[in-house]
Amino acid sequence: MSKPIIEVTGVSKSYGGVHANKDVSLKVADGGITGLIGPNGSGKTTLFNSIVGYHPIDCGSVKFQGKEISKLQVPQIARLGLLRTFQQTRIYGEMNCVENMLISIPHRKMSYKDMFKHNSKIDYEKADRLLDFVGLYEKRYLRAGSLSFGQQKLLEFAMALTNEPTVLMLDEPTAGINPTLINGLIDRLQLANSEFGITLFIIEHNMRVIMNMADHIYCLAHGEMLASGPPSEIQNDQRVIDAYLGAH
Amino acid sequence: MNKTLLYIALLIISIALPFVFPNYTISLTAMWLLIIVSLTWDMTGGQMGYNSLGNIFFYGTGMYVAAITGISMVYDVGQYTSAAGGGINNFTATQYFSGLGIGAVAAGIFCAISAVILGYLLFGLRGPYFAIGTLGVAIAAGELVSNWEWVGGGQGVSLPVYPGDLDEGKFFFYYLFCTLGIATFIFLKWLYSTRFGAAINAIRDDEEKAEAMGIHTLRYKLVTWSIAAFIVGLAGAFSGYQLIQFEPLETAYQTINLGIFMVVCVLLGGKGTLWGPVIGAILFHVLKEVTWTYFLGWQWVALGALIVVTVVYFQDGLMGWLKHVRPEWFGERVEQKPGSKPSSASQAEAAQ
Ligand SMILES: Nc1ncnc2c1ncn2[C@@H]1O[C@H](COP(=O)(O)OP(=O)(O)OP(=O)(O)O)[C@@H](O)[C@H]1O
Ligand SMILES: [Mg+2]
Numbered sequence: 293m294s295k296p297i298i299e300v301t302g303v304s305k306s307y308g309g310v311h312a313n314k315d316v317s318l319k320v321a322d323g324g325i326t327g328l329i330g331p332n333g334s335g336k337t338t339l340f341n342s343i344v345g346y347h348p349i350d351c352g353s354v355k356f357q358g359k360e361i362s363k364l365q366v367p368q369i370a371r372l373g374l375l376r377t378f379q380q381t382r383i384y385g386e387m388n389c390v391e392n393m394l395i396s397i398p399h400r401k402m403s404y405k406d407m408f409k410h411n412s413k414i415d416y417e418k419a420d421r422l423l424d425f426v427g428l429y430e431k432r433y434l435r436a437g438s439l440s441f442g443q444q445k446l447l448e449f450a451m452a453l454t455n456e457p458t459v460l461m462l463d464e465p466t467a468g469i470n471p472t473l474i475n476g477l478i479d480r481l482q483l484a485n486s487e488f489g490i491t492l493f494i495i496e497h498n499m500r501v502i503m504n505m506a507d508h509i510y511c512l513a514h515g516e517m518l519a520s521g522p523p524s525e526i527q528n529d530q531r532v533i534d535a536y537l538g539a540h
Numbered sequence: 541m542n543k544t545l546l547y548i549a550l551l552i553i554s555i556a557l558p559f560v561f562p563n564y565t566i567s568l569t570a571m572w573l574l575i576i577v578s579l580t581w582d583m584t585g586g587q588m589g590y591n592s593l594g595n596i597f598f599y600g601t602g603m604y605v606a607a608i609t610g611i612s613m614v615y616d617v618g619q620y621t622s623a624a625g626g627g628i629n630n631f632t633a634t635q636y637f638s639g640l641g642i643g644a645v646a647a648g649i650f651c652a653i654s655a656v657i658l659g660y661l662l663f664g665l666r667g668p669y670f671a672i673g674t675l676g677v678a679i680a681a682g683e684l685v686s687n688w689e690w691v692g693g694g695q696g697v698s699l700p701v702y703p704g705d706l707d708e709g710k711f712f713f714y715y716l717f718c719t720l721g722i723a724t725f726i727f728l729k730w731l732y733s734t735r736f737g738a739a740i741n742a743i744r745d746d747e748e749k750a751e752a753m754g755i756h757t758l759r760y761k762l763v764t765w766s767i768a769a770f771i772v773g774l775a776g777a778f779s780g781y782q783l784i785q786f787e788p789l790e791t792a793y794q795t796i797n798l799g800i801f802m803v804v805c806v807l808l809g810g811k812g813t814l815w816g817p818v819i820g821a822i823l824f825h826v827l828k829e830v831t832w833t834y835f836l837g838w839q840w841v842a843l844g845a846l847i848v849v850t851v852v853y854f855q856d857g858l859m860g861w862l863k864h865v866r867p868e869w870f871g872e873r874v875e876q877k878p879g880s881k882p883s884s885a886s887q888a889e890a891a892q
Contacts, residue, residue: 370752402756
């Protein structure tokens with residue numbers, strides 16, 4: 293494994309009596325595609341939330357590019373270049389697609405003066421280009437709330453790309469997307485990784501998708517790290533199979 | 541070009557109004573005040589999603605800061621206020637105007653800084669908690685000031701009268717408020733067209749998402765509220781000098797009158813739009829004047845009914861209703877990319 297860009301060590305998080313994450317450790321390799329799987333309620337989203345500073349963790353450490361980030365606030369972490377999308381897709385329904393894209397331009401270098409500027413031609417071109425990339429060009433002046441669920445997922449993905457993250461954490465990018473669209477989305481995710489150089493960390497329930505894309509997979513069960521390894525190994529790991537079957 | 545003509549016409553009307561209706565100058569001035577406080581209330585309430593019930597704090601504070609500053613440039617404040625009314629009250633025209641000018645600037649700056657400090661404390665609160673928190677600040681400030689003898693206590697403060705004849709004074713204040721109102725409108729029209737406007741809309745629509753995208757949410761909230769506070773502070777400063785005599789609870793920190801009216805105006809006209817607060821304020825002012833004239837004794841009932849009807853049946857206001865029935869006026873459209881074939885994803889979509 294190459295140098296890790298995210299390093300999670302011994303992270304625990306409980307909600308009242310529910311131990312959503314128990315002593316979880318993992319590493320996300322720089323430049324790669326890492327997968328996170330596990331049955332419903334196994335603590336995947338909770339782990340994402342712990343990494344991006346959405347809630348304080350009970351104990352443990354989260355490092356991004358070697359720097360401890362577990363005490364930072366959500367926007368600060370996002371500005372470092374560690375970005376996440378939401379399982380319940382979140383876009384600005386009242387704004388059109390272009391406006392959604394323009395909101396997402398990176399704020400990491402923004403000074404007080406930049407806040408009061410108009411978006412430049414470059415910003416608009418970038419928005420159009422990335423909307424084209426995800427296949428939403430024709431819809432770009434429509435209210436984002438009027439898009440279908442799958443299109444909203446694509447829009448959220450395009451917004452994330454606009455933000456030029458170093459690492460993009462996607463919470464179930466293919467959930468609710470029509471099977472005919474999934475292949476297109478996989479292509480785009482892989483392009484984002486290979487062309488734009490964005491490290492991907494993906495929660496996914498669709499085994500076909502994640503086994504094809506990821507070069508390393510972690511599996512959570514009941515809040516604990518159950519197994520990790522390359523897709524071929526995970527696919528045949530009896531504990532993983534049991535965990536999934538047992539969850540039914 | 542039609543729009544430019546419309547703006548020019550409105551400008552001419554604004555300038556001509558006190559000449560056409562000289563008997564209504566004071567009322568028209570009050571209408572501008574209502575427009576100003578509604579426009580600034582909408583900055584946080586409509587555009588950013590933080591419903592403040594305490595913006596009247598900046599009005600009252602602006603009034604006091606300007607008055608005290610103006611007085612202190614000529615007299616000892618304690619002596620002046622304890623002699624309230626009967627005693628020392630001689631200001632030359634120069635003293636009057638420099639007091640008003642410097643006092644207003646001081647008021648604006650003081651209010652802007654208070655908004656930043658209060659914002660640090662209050663912007664952690666969401667929804668109704670923010671509304672109640674800000675209301676608490678305004679009520680507490682009124683009580684504190686009315687117990688502070690140095691600034692006149694419950695008696696309030698008397699300021700010098702306008703150094704000129706009475707009608708000239710009315711005109712002067714009309715144009716003062718008119719200028720501030722137009723300047724505020726132009727400023728906001730520009731502000732909402734920048735990245736700043738988009739960012740505060742994002743905070744309103746989904747603050748968690750905005751945070752997740754790395755937007756400096758707290759910074760935007762503080763700047764927005766302090767700009768609003770600056771403008772309301774100026775309006776309060778002008779009001780104090782216009783009223784000549786004001787007292788803390790009924791005039792300066794009038795939470796139930798102007799403090800609520802500004803919210804009603806915005807709801808009536810349409811939250812989160814540029815024209816909504818303006819239209820709402822004009823409409824509300826006219827309705828208020830009519831009820832005060834023809835339904836005296838019932839005016840509060842009529843106003844209360846108006847508030848209830850607006851809040852229950854007409855939440856998006858006039859502009860919101862217009863946006864709903866005429867979305868194309870607000871720029872919604874499908875647009876093909878010139879000369880390109882549909883991308884693969886949309887082909888796949890078409891195949892669904
Ligand atoms: N805000 C919360 N308050 C209380 N309990 C929570 C909260 N969020 C998650 N949990 C609990 O933590 C556990 C893990 O939830 P989490 O959402 O992380 O699972 P997940 O692996 O993402 O599941 P899914 O695949 O269904 O999305 C669950 O038992 C859930 O009920
Ligand atoms: Mg989840």
